[in-house]
Amino acid sequence: MSERQLDEELVLDYVEDFNDQSRLGRDLDATKKKFLRRYPDSREEIEEAYERQRQALGFANRRHQTGAYKRERLGKHWYRPDLNVDVFWPPLRTIIENDLGDAIHSIDESSTAVVNGLRPHQELQNTKGLVLGYVQSGKTTNFLSVIAKAADAGFRLVIVLTGITENLRQQTQERIDEQLINPQRHRWHRLTSVEHDFSGIDDNAAKLANHNERFIAVVKKNSARLRRLNEWLNSAADIVHQCPILVIDDESDQASIDVSPHTKSERSAINRQINHLLDHDITAYVAYSATPFANVLIDPSKTDDLYPSDFIVTLPEPKGYFGSRALFGRAPLNGEDQDDVDPDGYDMIRIISEEEVEGIRPGGKNDPDKAVVGGEALSAAIRWFIMATAARRFRGQGNKHSSMLIHTSMLTADHEDLRFQIDHELSGLRATITSPSNIPQEWRRQWEEECGRVPAETFDLVPVSFEDMAEFIPEVLHETRLIVDNGTSTERLDYSKGPVSVIAIGGNTLSRGLTLEGLVSSYFVRRASAYDTLLQMGRWFGFRNGYQDLPRIWMPEELNQWFHDLSTVEAELREELDVYVQEQASPIEIQARIRMHPDMMITSRAKMQDAVAAQVSFQGKKEQTIKFKENDLGWLTSNENAVKTLVREMQTRGFDENTGAYGSPVFVGVPSQLIMDFLDQYSIHPDTRLGKDDAKLLKKYIRKESENRRLRSWNVSFMTQSNDELGTIDLGLKAEIPLLKRSKLAGSKEGEANIKALVTTQDRLNDVLRSTEEDRAAFRLEVEEAIKEAGSKENPVRQLHDKHVGPGIGHLAIYPIQAKSDPRSASSNSPDSVDSTSAPSKSQHRTSLDAVSNVLGIGLFFPTSSAPDSAVDYMTAPEPDQEILEEYRAAAEEVRAINEKDEAVMRSETDDTVH
The missing domain is CATH 3.40.50.300 (P-loop containing nucleotide triphosphate hydrolases)
Structure with missing residues (x-):
């Protein structure tokens, strides 16, 4: 049988798709896998396009090049290894x-x-x-x-x-x-x-x-x-x-x-010496x-400073690397399909209760003598460290290091408090567990639950039973060392004397650069107000070959959410730099935009002295509400009333209720002022990015685009489903409409029900009008074909919206959510179950919404704008709270102590040489 003839036109289409993805810095092999998954009937054309793209790139690398270089250096590859x-x-x-x-x-x-x-x-x-x-x-x-x-x-x-x-x-x-x-x-x-550090004496x-x-x-x-x-x-x-x-x-x-103030002529000491x-x-x-x-954020015009003016090279994420995306998940980037991104990461994060967090964090200025006290989560983290280390020994990794990190505070006195408590706990465990037969049942329950949440098979590893692992627990307990490593301690984390099993308590000295070998358990409650500080304190990032199923992190829910948000910020910055690389921009032309966060600064204020007020544009974007005060009846009722007021205003002004392509009620041609009035009345949860500074930016952007007649009007649609099995809600429309289901993340704090994702990419098209079922079916088919042809959703959906609704039209979508929404099954494809499709056991991440009343969420879809000034200023970063300021002062004091100690060593070196 002869081979099927390649469709050359289709091959060229895929070549163009591969090229688009490469220019965005996307992995070529991953793109191929995505295309093969979506279009299995076009395997031959995809494989051919893939090979042509590899040849076009000139090498097997997944991107055009790895660096952005100064213009005069472009193409001048003077060095080649031989x-x-x-x-x-x-x-x-x-x-x-x-x-x-x-x-x-x-x-x-x-x-x-x-x-x-x-x-x-x-x-x-x-x-x-x-x-x-x-x-x-x-x-x-x-x-x-x-x-x-x-x-x-x-x-x-x-x-x-x-x-x-x-x-x-x-x-x-x-x-x-x-x-x-x-x-x-x-x-x-x-x-x-x-x-010996540098002395220059000899x-x-x-x-x-x-x-x-x-x-x-x-x-x-x-x-x-x-x-x-x-x-x-x-x-x-x-x-x-x-x-x-x-x-x-x-x-x-x-x-x-x-970091010296720009009002002074003196540079900070280390920066001056490097220059x-x-x-x-x-x-x-x-x-x-x-x-x-x-x-x-260094000023590129300062030629005597350290801005990378000659080149910026971005390293690819290594295979098998456990980074922020794998552990914490992230939101989709602009132009990225929501169903191609794992929003939650592996199920390895365990939440410490607020009561335990309060007990183990330092008392600060108001209670400097407070003794820090651990709780059940700390005990669970220690048990897990012992069991994970034992499991590694069963797997033949007994000749490898195994570590646990405990990072709660900068204060050395707190470290000593914890040392005493944990040493006491370890002594009790050693006295109790003298053989596998007297291991308490809670150890078995924890082991089996954890193995169910992150199965070894996920990483092609052989599962370890409790009995297999338990054989090694007594010897692990016997060999485990407990050390405090901080700026004043004489002990240091030392891996040079053979394999060690160690629990390390520390602060600054364990928070940057230093590798904790074989880290399997982390207990972390230290807050930081800057992106870079927080990411660097995460010593759990890295490679876990042979024990990828075993890492666990205990932290407060607040920090869990911050790390998730930072994963998105990090991915955005890398993608933006990659675009510059693919476009062969000179580093001096790069103006990296870094997304602001409502609770954190990008870096310390002293390091941002050269940063200028940036601008943000919502053009082409979708924004959504994801957190709700589920137990606050007044808050929920107020939002419902805001929606009813909007409906009444639209009806009073003569806007007709139409039917959209997905069977939903739609109002078209609504003026921007009504939308801004609605946003004034509707309450967005304050503990979200959209609920703080961005809510003001949204209205400022809408006003600016409307005044310039680039945002001509709005359509308002109501998201519904085909059946009313969840009940209905009366919002003042022609008829009551069916409620939707959106459950919350299991780790949501009370009063902050977090549903993670409200909208889908195709919801942007909910305001396209179609009066008959035949017309609606034809439109839905057109959407499916456009997405299939493009290999992605975001761009074709925006183009279809412009085509059928018109350019310059915004879209406000209202989402009525049933109060008692339960998690959907893993087979569902709705946003409610997006967490269940990426990795085993994801359903355990969600629980019932359990609100006291129905919840009204909103999604805002902005049209594209070609105007260069279609942007509004970023808000300035918030001031860190008093607790974090105190920690910064403690960190500075620790660094000062380290420097003084080192200078004393230098003086003794000089004295020894002289004498």
Whole structure:
């Protein structure tokens, strides 16, 4: 039988679709899988288009390129690794490949992209670039590769700036020694060691004249250390000015940014010392960060500061990586189909009760002597750590580290309180559980419940029964160590002496950069008011090979929601930077917009001094209400009355009630003033982004677009369903309309019923008028075909709305929700069950809405606007509350203490040398 003839026209259509997705930075392989899932009958055409797109890109990479470069550097790929000639890269490449397998290809490609952002070492340069990775995702592997390749390309001095703590510097030094230096000790000259930060005492900077030797220093971001490094370099200025220097700034958004008030002429100390490092003739500065909010908000016009003006490289998310999206889910981005995004992530987050949170958080200024006290959630987290560690031993991972993180406060006194309580609890467990036969039943219940919520089969792992795991519990209990790691403790989290099972209590020293090996259990209640601070404190991000089913995180619901929101913010920033990359924009042209949050700042105010008031446009977007005060009868009744008032006003003004394409009541041609009056009366839950600043922005945007006659009028529709099995509601229309079902997330706090998603993409078309069932069926078929042809929903739906309703028409949709809405079954395709389709056991995420009255939700669909000024200003970030301000002061005090301790060490080093 001959092969089916390819439909060449269809192939070209798919090539165009692949190209559109690539320009948005979307994964080519993932796009292919999506197309194959949706259009199985076109498999041959999709596969052919996929191969043509790969060829068009010129390499197997999933995007056009990985970096945005300065205009004069575009296309100038001066560096290419050569395994037959290079000296430093080949042995490191072998080590990485043995460790990570096929991932070496992505690492090789992205590190080459970074080196190409530099200039050849023969040229005078002061290059500055940014590499955007993910928290705990292998940034160190990337910059090790960059160092090796830069050393092959002629850079002679490498300075690696780590975070502000000595344990992070030591961890980085150990990794560099092990993978980069030890295989070629005769070629590297170390200026620092695991035991000693930079001192410059035993080395003459004139040695840098040796072209055949490479020098490397791993230095804390401590102003005294950096000042000594600069003095050492200046002591041989004539030689140093001819020495190519590469500065790698790990965690570059921490301490490196100038935070001194712009009213002062002095820069902050560490920023000033870093800029002095870059004063020499041939220097390249590469900033690494997973949270680059502060980096991209530096004023690009300040050529003497650290804005990445030469290149920005975005690293792909590694395969098997547990990031914020996997753990917390996220909302769909603009233009992204809701049913292609997992809104909840894996079912690994456990909520700590408000009572326990209050007990374990510090008392603050009002109660400084308050003793912190843990509760059931802390005990459950400790039990889970013991059991997960035991399960890993059953699976043959007994030779691996296993860790638990407890992060509740910055205050060292609180850490000691917790140490005493947890040590007491562990002692009790050791005395009670001397063999598998006397393990309490609550352990079995917890194990079996958790295994049901995140089955091992989800990750192609073999399930572990309670009996199999329990055999190892007594020895895990016996071997588990409890340490406090903070700025004043003498203990440190140390993985260098063989496999450890450790529970670590800490604050700042455990909150950035440092890897907690084999982290399976986290108990986290520390609040932070800045995006970057909060994301960096999440040490649970990373790789969990062989135990992907075991990580668990206990945290308050507030933080769970914040991390979900940050996952969306993070994805938006990456997608926006990727668009610049695909369009080959110069970094100086990049003006990254970062979504504001009602409860958090993007980064500290001091780091945002260069940020200017941004603007936001709602053009083409859909907005929705997702939280409701389910127990507040007055609040719910007021919203119902607001809808009835709107209906009455439309009827009084002579607007007819029509029938939409989906059988719903629709009013057309409603003036914007009526919509703004309605938004004034309708209450949006205050604990949401839409309920705070964006509600004002919405009305400001509507007013501005209406005054300029770009928003001509509104249609108002009422979302219904075909049957009335859930009951009906009287809103003053011609007839009562059927109620909808929307259940809430199981973790919703009382008075904040969170339904996560109210609208679907196709709801935008609910205001298209069709009077007969025949016309409605024909329209629905047209929608299905347009979506199938486009391979997505958002764009074709907007185009169909413009085609059938007209351009410049807004759409307000009213959603009447039954008060007692129960979760739908996993087979449902409604927004109510969107959480049940992405991973096993999702139905456990939802529970009955259980409101005291029916709930009225709203969705707003804005038309597209081509006007360049169709935007309104962002609101300024809120002030952090007093509790968070106190924590910032405590953090600053801890850093000061660390610096003083380090300066004392430096003085003793000098004294020892003199004597």
